[in-house]
Amino acid sequence: MKSPSTPESSESVDRVIHEVDGIQEYDNKLPNWWLYTLYGAIAFAACYWYWFETARLGASPVEAYQAEMDRAAADQAMALTVGDATPEALAALAKDPNATALGKQVFVSTCAACHRADGGGSVGPNLTDEFWLHGSAPERIYRTIASGVPDKGMPAWQPQLGALKTQAVTAYVLGLVGTNVSGGKAPQGEREPISAR
Ligand code: HEC
Structure with a gap:
């Protein structure tokens, strides 16, 4: 109409x-x-x-994201070279953003279950305070991580992670020392202030 x-x-x-x-x-x-x-x-x-x-x-967005993260980790690993884990080399790695970024990834995926994502500790000790069961010197920390304390529940990581990632995660842990995150586990071991290293 x-x-x-x-x-x-x-x-x-x-x-x-x-x-x-x-x-x-x-x-x-x-x-x-x-x-x-x-x-x-x-x-x-x-x-x-x-x-x-x-x-x-x-690839779904999640898979694409994961692939990109893996690529980034591989790039970071390529930018690093493995040398002997001398105190000087570990101290240098602790200042290398590529090493600490790779170390952070390893820490979050591998260590956080026992040491908490921020290093404050749960099953394993607090890594952000000044108290150490096995020594706070960089090479002592490296040795603890690489060889573990198997009878106390700390696995040996070098065989699983390889030298590069073990050194990178050591570098990251060195950066956690003394950050004293809140809500962390009570101190264990001897007090070894950073200045005493
Ligand atoms: C299955 C649990 C577990 C996982 C996973 C784990 N740890 Fe541990 N970690 C422990 C325990 C338990 C101790 C304490 C050992 C002892 O009592 O002697 C420890 C001790 C340590 C120490 C020595 C602390 C001190 O006071 O001397 C460092 C450093 C450390 N872990 C780093 C790491 C790093 C880095 C990773 C990941 C690559 C990691 N841990 C993964 C359980 C774990």
């Missing part, structure tokens, strides 16, 4: 489908650009679903 009283062109107005308080709503054709956008979105969603959920041809 055309409505001759409307000022709009009669081609776009098929019929009034709704009228409330003198306001008339027409059943206009949706613009093509709008429809194509809708159809395009539907087609995209179907392809996306097939690609990522059904056929699993592409």
